[in-house]
Amino acid sequence: MTTTKVSVNVEWLSACGGCDTSLVDLHEKILQLFDAVQIQHWPLITDIKERPKAKIGLISGAVRSQHDHKVAVEMRERCDAIVAFGTCAVYGGISAASLAHSNAEILDRVYVHNPTTVGGAAPKNTVAVLEDKVLPLDEVIPVDLYLPGCPPHANFTFEALAAVIAGRVPKARDESxxxxxxxxxxxxxxxxxxxxxxxxxxxxxxxxxxxxxxxxxxxxxxxxxxxxxxxxxxxxxxxxxxxxxxxxxxxxxxxxxxxxxxxxxxxxxxxxxxxxxGAKSHYAYAMATKMVGSKPTFLIKKWIEKIEATT
Ligand code: SF4
Ligand code: SF4
Ligand code: SF4
Incomplete structure (x- = not known):
């Protein structure tokens, strides 16, 4: 690791929080990381709202809402290098199961016709407005490094972050x-x-x-x-x-x-x-990517075409 501290902004978009929390799995290596970086913004552990300029921007979560979109664009403007951290950021992740349904259907199921809700109504101004469909981060902003995993194992996270901090290419094999x-x-x-x-x-x-x-x-x-x-x-x-x-x-x-x-x-x-x-389960993590969405997987293609036809 370098002796000059590298500034880092951490953000989460539509995420479960697992990627951020997985950084704790670095155990004692997190001390080496904290020696090398200056965390300037990280909603999980600080209440700092501003996103100052930074060398590295670490983003977990998919782009699902207009708020996510805005935050991703701002992170890109403020950070020299963007790391898509975790499967949701890299491929859209599990939120992509929503490709099988329209936003109206989803809001109705969550807030109105739900076995645990009586007399519910879809919120109007209190939750972020959804985008037409789930997008991986690189469909909204350019990404410099991809780190898939749900969450990525600490070994891969440490190697990726150490490499970005040192300005080198991370070592990672492409084994299955x-x-x-x-x-x-x-x-x-x-x-x-x-x-x-x-x-x-x-x-x-x-x-x-x-x-x-x-x-x-x-x-x-x-x-x-x-x-x-x-x-x-x-x-x-x-x-x-x-x-x-x-x-x-x-x-x-x-x-x-x-x-x-x-x-x-x-x-x-x-x-x-x-x-x-069972495409919603078997393709759960990467169906929002164009690469997977354009494969001969009829259901996913059909879902995407339906959404695009109605938006
Ligand atoms: S074995 Fe498969 S399901 Fe389990 S953590 Fe690894 S990629 Fe995910
Ligand atoms: S990649 Fe997995 S652990 Fe990370 S935010 Fe998405 S669902 Fe959570
Ligand atoms: S396909 Fe077989 S060998 Fe491969 S991960 Fe699954 S159980 Fe293991």
């Missing part, structure tokens, strides 16, 4: 989650898709071999693969691998279907159909 997973892929006689919820799964065998959809092979490792180790299939929260992002014909569902059909007796078409039907 499978690269670190300890489960073994093995050909089985499994003939049906299994949700994995009704009975225990073999902890040493790849989920795909057991008929459960796992997105590890199509997901970039920015997490050190914790989920498969504790018995949960990967849902793809760090976003797609570089191959999926850069090769137009590669898509999450076709890649997973091909692999799963080779490992089991489940036809690839059945896997594609299942992932398509």
């Amino acid at each position: 989650v499978c690269g670190r997973c300890k489960r073994t892929m093995k050909k089985t006689e499994v003939a049906a898709i299994d949700s994995g919820y009704a009975h225990p799964m073999d902890p040493s065998l790849c989920f795909l071999s057991q008929g459960q959809i796992c997105l590890g092979s199509v997901t970039l490792d920015r997490c050190l693969s914790p989920c498969t180790e504790v018995g949960a299939a990967c849902t793809g929260c760090a976003g797609p691998t570089m191959q999926i992002l850069t090769e137009p014909n590669r898509d999450l569902r076709t890649e997973v279907a091909e692999r799963m059909s080779l490992l089991t007796k489940i036809p690839a078409a059945k896997v594609v159909e299942t992932m398509e039907a």
Whole structure:
């Protein structure tokens, strides 16, 4: 780290707060970071409203509201380098499930026709006005560094921040989650898709071999693969691998279907159909990006076209 302190502004847009909070996972390394930086603005820990000029702007969250849009533009004006921090900022994240619904439908469901609300009404002036659709940060402002992960593991966050502070390119491999997973892929006689919820799964065998959809092979490792180790299939929260992002014909569902059909007796078409039907979950984290939205994933394309036709 450098001896001259580097000024940093931290902001969150439409975010759950997990990315900001994950900085605590740096543990004692956070002291090295605080030695090297001067935090000037960070809504999570300070009440400083102004955003002074800064060398680095760290932004988590997607652009969902007009307020998010304004804050993103102001951060770009004030900061020399912008880091899109976390899957929501990089790809739009889980808020992109809203692509399946109009803003009117969402407000009605949240504030009016909701099992826990009686006589509700959509707020008029008290919440931020929604944009037409969720946008990743780089569709609103230029981004200098992308750090996906929901949230990114502290190892990747520290390396990325240390690199930006030192003015060098971060070291990060583009392995998939499978690269670190300890489960073994093995050909089985499994003939049906299994949700994995009704009975225990073999902890040493790849989920795909057991008929459960796992997105590890199509997901970039920015997490050190914790989920498969504790018995949960990967849902793809760090976003797609570089191959999926850069090769137009590669898509999450076709890649997973091909692999799963080779490992089991489940036809690839059945896997594609299942992932398509559950697109809101299987594409939950990156469907707002043009790269993923323009893949041959019919439902997502249909949703986006519907929104664009009505706005
Ligand atoms: S990327 Fe994940 S942890 Fe970060 S703000 Fe979005 S939902 Fe929360
Ligand atoms: S598909 Fe999932 S369970 Fe199988 S090796 Fe990859 S990460 Fe592990
Ligand atoms: S869901 Fe997948 S990408 Fe997300 S933390 Fe778990 S293993 Fe990593």
